[in-house]
Amino acid sequence: MRIPPRASRPLVCAVAAATALGLGACNRSSDTDAGGTGGGDAAVGVVLITKDSTNPFFVAMQEGAKADATKNNVKLTIASGKQEGDDQGQITAIEDAIARGDKGILITPMSTGVNAAIKKAREAGLFVIALDTPPDPVDTVDITFATDNRDAGKRIGQWAAGQVAGKPATIALIDLFSDKIVSVDYNRDQGFLEGMGIDVKDGKKNGDEAPTGKYTAGGGGDYTIVCNEAGNGEEAGGRTAMEKCLAKNPGINVVYTINEPTAVGANAALKAAGKTATIVSVDGGCDGVTSVKSGVIGATAQQYPLKMATMGMEAIAKIARGGEKPKTTEGLDFFDTGVALVTDKPAEGVESITSDEGSKICWGK
Numbered sequence: 079m080r081i082p083p084r085a086s087r088p089l090v091c092a093v094a095a096a097t098a099l100g101l102g103a104c105n106r107s108s109d110t111d112a113g114g115t116g117g118g119d120a121a122v123g124v125v126l127i128t129k130d131s132t133n134p135f136f137v138a139m140q141e142g143a144k145a146d147a148t149k150n151n152v153k154l155t156i157a158s159g160k161q162e163g164d165d166q167g168q169i170t171a172i173e174d175a176i177a178r179g180d181k182g183i184l185i186t187p188m189s190t191g192v193n194a195a196i197k198k199a200r201e202a203g204l205f206v207i208a209l210d211t212p213p214d215p216v217d218t219v220d221i222t223f224a225t226d227n228r229d230a231g232k233r234i235g236q237w238a239a240g241q242v243a244g245k246p247a248t249i250a251l252i253d254l255f256s257d258k259i260v261s262v263d264y265n266r267d268q269g270f271l272e273g274m275g276i277d278v279k280d281g282k283k284n285g286d287e288a289p290t291g292k293y294t295a296g297g298g299g300d301y302t303i304v305c306n307e308a309g310n311g312e313e314a315g316g317r318t319a320m321e322k323c324l325a326k327n328p329g330i331n332v333v334y335t336i337n338e339p340t341a342v343g344a345n346a347a348l349k350a351a352g353k354t355a356t357i358v359s360v361d362g363g364c365d366g367v368t369s370v371k372s373g374v375i376g377a378t379a380q381q382y383p384l385k386m387a388t389m390g391m392e393a394i395a396k397i398a399r400g401g402e403k404p405k406t407t408e409g410l411d412f413f414d415t416g417v418a419l420v421t422d423k424p425a426e427g428v429e430s431i432t433s434d435e436g437s438k439i440c441w442g443k
Contacts, residue, residue, distance in 0.1 A: 119151065119399075120151075121151050121152065121153045122150070122151065122152050122153065122181045122182070122394065122395045122398040122399070123152075123153045123155070123175075123178060123179060123180035123181055123182075124143075124147070124152050124153070124154055124155070124180060124181060124182045124183070124184065124391060124394050124395070125154070125155040125156075125157055125171060125172075125174070125175040125178075125180050125182075125183050125184070126139070126140060126143045126154065126155070126156055126157070126184045126185075126209075126387065126390075126391075127157045127158060127168050127171045127172065127175075127183065127184070127185040127186070128140060128156075128157075128158040128159075128185075128186050129158065129159050129162050129164075129168075129186050129188055129211075129311075130158050130159055130160070130161050130162055130164075131156075131158045132161075133162075133311060133312075133337075133339065134339075134363045134365060134441075134442040134443070135210075135337070135361055135363060135383050135441075135442070136158065136186065136383070137442065138363065138383045138384055138441040138442045139186075139209065139210070139383040139384065139386065139387045140156050140387070141384070142383065142384030142385075142386075142387035142388050142441075143156070143184065143387040143388070143390075143391050144156070145388075146387065146388040146391040146392065147391060150391055150392055150395040151395070152391060152394075152395050154391075155174075155175070155178070155180070157171035157174070158171070159188055161310075162188075162254070162255075162310050162311045162312065163188065163189075163255065163257075163258065163310065164188065165188050165189055165191035165192055167188075168185065168187070168188050168192045168195070169191075169192055169195040172185070172192065172195040172196060172198070172199050173195065173198075175199065175204065176198065176199055176202045176204065180204060181204065181205065181394060181397075181398040182204055182205040182206065182207065182394030182397070182398065183196075183199055183204055183205075183206045183207070184207050184209055184387065184390040184391065184394070185206065185207070185208055185209065185219075186208070186209050186210045186211045187208055187211050187213045187218075187219075187260075188258075188260075189255075189258040189259065189260055190213070190214055190258075190259065191258070193213060193218050196213070196218055196219060197218070200219075200220070205220050205393075205394055205397050205398075205403075206219045206220050207219060207220060207221055207222070207223060207390045207393060207394065207404075208221075208222040208223070208224070208412075209222070209223055209224065209383070209386040209387060209390055210223075210224050210225065210262065210381070210383065210386055211224065211260060211261060211262045212224055212261045212262075212411075212412055213261070214259065214260075214261050216261075216411045216412065220403065221393075221403070221404055221405075221406060221412065221413060222411075222412035222413065223385075223386045223389055223390050223404075223412070223413045223415055224386065224412050224413070224414070224415060225360075225379075225381035225382070225414070225415060225416070225417050226410070226414050226417060227261070227262050227265035227266050227269065227360070228265045228266075228268070228269040228272075229269065229417055230266060230269065230360045230379035230381065230417045231265060231266040231267065231268065231269020231270040231271075231272070231273060231360070231379070232269045232270070232272055232273035233273060233377075233379050233417070233419045233428065233429075234270055234273065234334070234358035234359070234360065234377055234378070234379050234419065235269065235270040235271060235272060235273020235274040235275075235295065235334075235358075236273040236274070236295050236296070236425065236427075236428045237273075237358065237376070237377045237419060237421060237425045237428050237430070238270070238273070238274060238296075238332050238334075238356060238358050238376070238377070239273065239274045239275060239293055239295035239296030239297075239425075240295070240296040240425030240426060240427075240428060241296070241332075241356050241376060241423065241425065242293075242296060242299065242331070242332060242356070243296055243297055244296070244297040244298060244299045245299055245331075246299055246300045246301070246302070246331075247274070247293055247299060247300070247301040247302070247331065247332050248301075248302045248304060248327060248329045248330050248331050248332065249274075249301060249302065249303050249304060249330070249332045249333075249334065250304050250305050250307070250320065250323040250324075250330045250332070250333045250334070250344070250355075251267055251270075251284070251285075251303065251305060251306045251307070251334045252307055252308075252309045252316055252319045252320065252323070252333065252334065252335045252336060252340055252344055253267050253284055253306055253307070253308055253309070253336055254308065254309070254310065254311050254336045254337075255308050255310065256307075256308035257308075259282075261282075262336075263284065263336060264281070264282050264283060264284050266334075266336060266360050267284045267306075267334065267336070268281050268282070268283075268284065270334045270358070271287060273295060274293045274294075274295050274296075274301070275292075275293045275294030275295035275296075275298065276291065276293050276294075276301060277291070284306055285306040287303060289302065289303050290302050290303075296425070302327070304323050304326050304327040304330055305319075305322065305323040305326055305327075307319035307320075307322050307323055309335065309336065309340040309343065309344075311336055311337050311339065311340060312339055312340065312343070313339040313340065313342050313343040313346075314343060315340065315343065316335060316339065316340030316341065316342065316343025316344045316346075316347075317343035317344065317346045317347045318343075318347075319340075319343075319344070320333070320343065320344035320346075320347035320348060321347045321351075324347065324348070324351050324353065328351065328353065330353070330355050331355050331356060332355060332356050332358075333348075333355045333356065333357045333358070334358055334359075335357060335358070335359045335360075336359075336360065337359060337360060337361045338359050338360075338361040338363055338365065338366030338369060338375065338378060340359070341357050341358075341359040341366070341369065341374070341375050341378075342365075342369060342374065342375075344357060345357060345369075345374045345375075356376045357374065357375050357376055358375065358376055358377050358378065359375050359377075359378045359379075360378060360379040360381065361378060361379075361380070361381065362378055362379065362380020362381055362382075362418070362420060362436060362440055362441070363440055363441055363442040364437065364440040364441065364442045364443060365442060365443070366378050366380075366420075366440075367380070367420055367433050367436040367437045367440045368433075368437070370420050370421060370422065370433045370436070371422065371433035371434075371437075376421060376423065377419055377420065377421035377423070377430070378419075378420050378421075378436075379417050379418070379419055379420075380417060380418045380419070380420050380431075380436055380439070380440065381415070381416070381417055382415050382416055382439075382441070383441055384441055385415045385416070386415050389404075389413070389415070418430070418431050418436070419431070420432070420433055420435075420436035421433070
């Protein structure tokens with residue numbers, strides 16, 4: 079069964095407009111015409127702090143915010159960690175925003191290591207919105223705009239179980255970090271296992287599942303979890319992680335990956351070893367959708383980073399000018415910006431759209 083894409087045509091137009099601006103990537107902090115006092119029609123100072131400035135997901139988010147800044151008369155600063163795991167880079171950017179007198183922060187929190195800096199910013203009067211990655215605890219920020227990552231994980235898990243269809247599932251799990259606890263990491267991993275019908279025990283902890291047992295979705299069957307390896311969200315990391323998993327068990331036939339660059343790296347390792355497996359992921363970038371179309375990735379859960387960034391930008395500008403604060407989606411502790419499963423091999427009972435449909439609403443180049 080297929081569902082219509084949730085992203086609107088205006089969002090697609092925003093992608094094109096943002097791309098046309100040709101925003102350059104930055105490392106830690108750049109593009110600073112920041113400041114702004116807010117109130118009335120005055121420009122409002124806002125900083126967008128991503129985990130890095132190379133992952134296409136975060137580049138798209140930066141481009142969306144850049145495009146939206148002019149529309150909302152926002153003086154925007156773009157900042158990021160040097161790479162995934164760089165807590166200090168995000169902390170420095172938060173402290174810079176406080177010193178600059180910005181009115182708000184949009185941040186994809188690296189880990190709980192940045193919580194104290196966020197608390198300091200809120201005490202200084204800045205409105206803080208988390209994008210994509212809810213902090214732990216979630217009330218560390220004023221509100222989160224994000225994909226329901228648990229739901230995204232469940233969708234690719236249900237789809238994967240449908241592809242295995244009762245045969246033994248020998249599973250590799252390639253997560254984000256091995257030394258940090260991040261909600262997006264355990265929600266996608268644990269959601270994937272739940273989608274396959276595997277008991278996850280502690281739903282906020284990767285790797286505590288029984289290594290063997292039965293999966294119940296897609297007709298059910300035996301499963302073996304071979305590995306939980308960290309790929310750091312990068313192609314090179316995904317390849318190295320997959321090589322480690324294959325060394326443990328060359329019979330892997332299902333691969334979960336935290337994001338699409340990791341999936342591409344995992345596929346390269348499989349290809350080099352002369353192996354094939356069903357790979358699933360989360361992101362829905364244009365490169366990822368192309369990987370679905372070519373068969374590298376079997377299915378991906380598409381999310382909408384431009385929507386997160388533009389809605390966050392608009393919210394802070396509105397609050398700074400005396401408007402109402404945004405509210406969470408009913409029944410959730412964050413605002414859900416939507417998700418859709420993209421695959422060209424629909425599974426019975428799992429809602430999806432095709433790669434052609436996904437390509438019309440994807441982000442990135």
